[in-house]
Amino acid sequence: MNAFHFRAAALLFAAPLLAGTARAENLTIGLSAPVTSIDPHFANAAPNSAFARHIFDPLTVRAPDGRPMPNLATEWTALSDTQWEFKLRPGVKWHDGQDFTAADVIFSYERAPKVPNSPASFSTSLRTVTKVEAPDPLTLHITTSAPTPNLPIDLGAIAIVSRHAGENATTADYNSGKAAIGTGPYRLLSYSSGSSIEVARNEQYWGEKQSWERVNFRIIPNPGARTAALLSGDVDLIAAPPATDLPRLRGEASIRIFERQGSRALFLSPDFSRTGSAPFITDNDGRPLPKNPLLDLRVRQALSIAINRQGLAERVQQGMAEPTGQWMPPGAFGYNKDVGVPAYDVAKARALLAEAGYPQGFRITLHASNDRYPADAQTAQAVAQMWSRIGVGTTVEALPFATYLTRLAKQEYSMVQNSWGSTTGEAGSVLLNIVHSFDAAKRLGASNDTRFSNPELDARIAEALSTMEPAEREKLVAAAVAESVRELALIPMVMFKNAWAARRPLTYEPRMDEWTLAMGVGRP
Structure with a gap:
């Protein structure tokens, strides 16, 4: 029996948000790269995975500094070198009100390696998983073909989708919103490939209530256009401000820069x-x-x-x-x-x-x-x-x-x-x-x-x-x-090096993984 045992308190993982703000507000974010699909299993690409985090939850997540944290799983234990037990968070609801259970996790792990026409599969994260069983609705037993010490970290890459919405669903069904039923802090309102995505606050979210009522993500791959949108007030925060514009942005009293290696x-x-x-x-x-x-x-x-x-x-x-x-x-x-x-x-x-x-x-x-x-x-x-x-x-x-x-x-x-x-x-x-x-x-x-x-x-x-x-x-x-x-x-x-630029008084908690998350945008 391996002595490795991780037990985490059932903490709610949420980045800093607007503190003490009673009124609902909207947020507009300028992204530097396109989100090619709402299907969280379609392409293992950072823009897709970062956006998916708004709609869907994995079992574990990474903190801004890279540390693994509990999410849909509250704790996990290595029962042996090749078997793990994960305890799932109780009381979690899908966006349509149905209960989240271990059956949804099993469905997601079966689906993720098999998405048709995937240009970059998530299958490596599940490479050693040979069996996933549910002794009860909130417990998972995962058996691996070899010792896999990074399994809790690896599983953080796999978004959990609902079995009832995802059975027989195609990637197009996720892009249209039909199958985009998650447990995450936001619900999908619209998706225009290469242009914009809009989400609304999930009022039944299991975690900390989000301060943004609606978030609009604008895809602005042109660096100069991204800077211009921020300076004009068309967007509140941009990802990857162009390095050539950073001196100018640092000199703007209305702009703050946030950086991390x-x-x-x-x-x-x-x-x-x-x-x-x-x-x-x-x-x-x-x-x-x-x-x-x-x-x-x-x-x-x-x-x-x-x-x-x-x-x-x-x-x-x-x-x-x-x-x-x-x-x-x-x-x-x-x-x-x-x-x-x-x-x-x-x-x-x-x-x-x-x-x-x-x-x-x-x-x-x-x-x-x-x-x-x-x-x-x-x-x-x-x-x-x-x-x-x-x-x-x-x-x-x-x-x-x-x-x-x-x-x-x-x-x-x-x-x-x-x-x-x-x-x-x-x-x-x-x-x-x-x-x-x-x-x-x-x-x-x-x-x-x-x-x-x-x-x-x-x-x-x-x-x-x-x-x-x-x-x-x-x-x-x-x-x-x-x-x-x-x-x-x-x-x-x-x-x-990762950087973000925001209009004052907004703040952003910079992340090692470069993800741009509405959950990380706050106000002092």
Whole structure:
């Protein structure tokens, strides 16, 4: 019997809200990236998951500093290395008044890995779950195929949807509002893809009553337009104020800035799925190369050290990012202090290309989003210029995130600029979702869209994340991080800092996970 036992008081988890305000008020938030679906199981993408938190609840949540907290589950216990017991919160009602029970959790865990056409599955969070049983309506017993010490954290990624509303429901039914019946603090009123979402306060919410009667989320991917909307008073708070506007915003008496170091890394992912010619890679005369050059570690090393990460952080990201050689900030679980920032070295990069058989370089297209991350298209353009200096002529194709993600899931690219926010607060999230070999049956590598595969590293990842003793687990996770970086399964570039700007007197509790939540907006 494992001694690990977590017991939390049945605290209501809610971020600071308007204090002492009797009147109902409305709030307008300007989001920096689109919410591609209201279906909380459709795409494991931060904008979708953050918005889903308003409508749906998971068993556990993360506090702004990343700590796990109780939510629909009030306490949990490891009965053994492979069995957990979760006690569910009593008295919770769905938006339509029906009772929340363990049957809804079981339904949600069966549904989440099987959503049709999902471009980024949540299946990895349930990878070891083999059986979910309900001894009574407010108790769950979850059996896993291997020790899974992070299970309570992993389950925080899976929103719980109602069985009675969700049975036979499609993603379109959630987008229309028909199936969007949750237990969360707000109810869905309307959803216009890529434009706006409106929600209303859930008067029967089990937690602290929300002060906002209605919240309107406006999708404003253009950074300048976001700033203009805030300054004009069209919105009350914006996510990701552009770094170039921060000095001006700090000087505005009517504006306040809220910041926190984030857990999102921006990186490049080379294609590993093709041994022969690869799309968007040619010789300097435009002819397809007979083999995929990205499979050669020396080529990946050359591309990595040709990137001036400090320049990206200081000039392109305007100081709102830090150069990195891994995907977690210092102090995070699994951060490896021995993995430094790769030195920028054009001469060595050219030598590595020549050694790999490409003394004249080649041509490549770098695909990126243009509306998802801070300065995403600009960063891709800067990388393209850096690669041109070592003879790799690079064209950038920057796309709207929804289109980019759909094509990425189909392995249509050869080199992508991608990102991952480790909302679990530890390095294992990237190891499981992106570094581990893709295996749909085992629910592993769900976001490994470029199909890196190393069976020996897979085994080390499995060992690390099934080790129950925390200190030993962290040691093994850090070692797997180092091996991933040596292999350049992905090429980390910068770690983002998170920022929000609000009109006074509003406040916002900044979050490590970058989520923008109405529940975090308050007034002194």
